[in-house]
Amino acid sequence: MRPVEALLRVLREEGVSKVFGNPGTTELPFLDAVVGAPDLEYVLGVHEGAVVALADGYARATRRPAFVSLHVAAGLANGLAGLLNASRSRTPLVVTAGQQDRRHLAQDPMLSGDLVGLARSAVKHTFDVRHAHDLPLALRRAFALAVRPPAGPVFLSIPMDLLAEDTDVELPARSAPPPPSVAGGVPRAAGLLAAASRPAVVAGDGVGRDGAVAELVAVAEALGATVFHQPMHDRMDFPGTHPLHAGALAPTHAAIREALAPHDVVLIAGCHAFMAHHYTPGPAIPASTSVVQLDSDPDEIGRNFAVAQGMVGDLPATLAELARELTGRVPAAAGRAREAGRRHAERRAAHRSAALAAVAKAPMDARAAALAVADALPPEAILLEEAITTGVALRPLLRLERPDAFVHTVGGGLGAGIGMAVGTALGSPGRPVVALLGDGCALFGLQGLWNAARLGLPVTFVIASNGEYRTLKETLDGWGSRATAARHYPGLDLAPPHLDFTVAAAFFGVDALRVTDRDELAEVVAGAAHRTGPLLVDVPVLGHTPPA
Incomplete structure (x- = not known):
């Protein structure tokens, strides 16, 4: 099949039904192919910033990678802020931009530019596709990389003449993603948390992103632990109505340290780097607090603070196993929950009274x-x-x-x-x-x-x-x-x-x-x-x- 036909085939097999884009001349071969593909809806945006934001919201809502088509260097530049947002928020996107025709690219024609260099700092991975036979494999890899922890946007530069080639290319089969696995170290983590006298939990955005809220609630209830949202959280990672919910941590090390100081052991689940904003001296974790950290991304474990137990694995499966290990093991949990609920209700009432006044x-x-x-x-x-x-x-x-x-x-x-x-x-x-x-x-x-x-x-x-x-x-x-x-x-x-x-x-x-x-x-x-x-x-x- 021709390269552009392989592109459309990959999109369909990856579950794509909408293309978010703002087209230009270098995307015309792709646009021409979409004209003959009524099952692929082209969602036009009138500026690339809006295009990437649309795709970001759509990918989060559907829990699938969204496909984005941008226009050469200028269009990519317009979309970079959205790609930075998607990278930070771990939103899976597969993003392409049409490169100028290779037959005069060496002459630095209008619209050309270093697309890969431009995108590299804003995305998870880049592909500079130079040959038609590489396109199907690069696309397969891009969709797989976009969802692999840590999820994020992946970029491909595709020359316009490459998509117009009448060349037969091979289409690699789609591989099923590996099944979710429980992290190692759960029994030791459960022991550390069960032995704590004042446990706390930090609910990171990985919890909401991976659909692990119910499992984290079970862990918190088994411990009677105070639960904080990560600073500046961009998802609902713990129910705001739950008595154990203490609100979000403020985005400075000093404020995080103060909030965690009363707690001897804290479970940090699915949280990237604590997301500090303004600088304050000193560490985020108090010296007297031990950390149990769980993440699907191995690079997060111990990244900015020492951990007593680190675990890498699927968040829903691992938290479910941790809850089973802890259930019935902490006699003080019910009393802790009652006291935490009283404190948190007072805090919420104070905020509400101030807003009413x-x-x-x-x-x-x-x-x-x-x-x-x-x-x-x-x-x-x-x-x-x-x-x-x-x-x-x-x-x-x-x-x-x-x-x-x-x-x-x-x-x-x-x-x-x-x-x-x-x-x-x-x-x-x-x-x-x-x-x-x-x-x-x-x-x-x-x-x-x-x-x-x-x-x-x-x-x-x-x-x-x-x-x-x-x-x-x-x-x-x-x-x-x-x-x-x-x-x-x-x-x-x-x-x-x-x-x-x-x-x-x-x-x-x-x-x-x-x-x-x-x-x-x-x-x-x-x-x-x-x-x-x-x-x-x-x-x-x-x-x-x-x-x-």
Whole structure:
């Protein structure tokens, strides 16, 4: 079969039914082949940033690798932030870009470039396909690598003339993935955890990604252990309604160390490097705390801290075995759980009281807006958060239970939220999606609204609009007194005038409204359960108040 036919055959056999892309001249041989493949839907995006974000959300929702087609060096460059997000969040993507025609590539023609060099730092692996007979094997490897721990995006550079060749190539058969296996060392790990007097658990995003939430709950309950979400978690890795849930760790070593100091043994499951953000001196793990670490990626074990017991294996299978080893072995578990539940209920009540007391009329306090979203979110909804400061206010108020109910990215590439929300809805038919976005984040990814309108998906975009980069102002305040004394924050203001996101929504063909208070916002969010198309909600919120 011809190279382009082999490409389509691999896509079908790997379960691909949608191609996410923005085509150019170097992708025309592929596009021409897709024209004759009605079973492959081409999902067009009007900017590569939105394209990769769409694919990221879709891959997470379907738990399968998504296929992305970008356009030469410039299109790849536009998509790099999304690829960085996918790498950090361990999202499996297979990404191609069309390279210029090999017959004049040495002459440095327009559109050409070092595609592999450009992609290398943002993806898990790269393939520079130079010969037609290498393409089918490279594609098979790319799909296998994308899902192998640690999962992530894999990139292939494919010259346009290669796909147009009338050359017979061999198609290697698809290999079944290896069956899940229990990690070694479970009995010793169970012994260390059972002997602990004050155990804790850190639920990493690998738990939610690999579908191991129920198994981790069983382990925590067998121990009566306090459970923390990893810092800046981008999935729901432990039920927010569970009495043992203590919320998320803050993203600094000092804050993590303080939270873990009362605990003598901590189980860290599926957590990449603890995701510290701002630097603070000292280690994340207190000297008095022993670590049992479980991950599907062998490179994570002992990567940033010493472990008393490291385990590499399938998270659901290993946690299930660990729960069996611990069940009935820790008599103190029930009492610990009662005490933890009391403490955690008090913490949640304090956050809720503060949000209830906050300004609820627009421009409202970010805590009031967060409370409206958290309280009104339909039970079956998926919440996507890219709101920075309003997101910080939201997380302690959430009471999510379903393992797939929360989407975020720890990659730091702003602008993913709108596209990821659309991709999530595309991969989760029948479920409403509510996206809480900051105005700065939304400005980075407005092109995704075009897809929301074109696909008509039930996504409610809630944009918390404070007209500034508030998180940077707050961080700048901590660097000294020069900026605060003059009340001047250069380059950190988006307004005045107020950014009217309803106008932006209208341009793309998305219905929109602006809310005036917390109750109105709650009513709109609750209506997501019955929405049949996209809606953008402009929510004016208060900006930063400099310290006196």
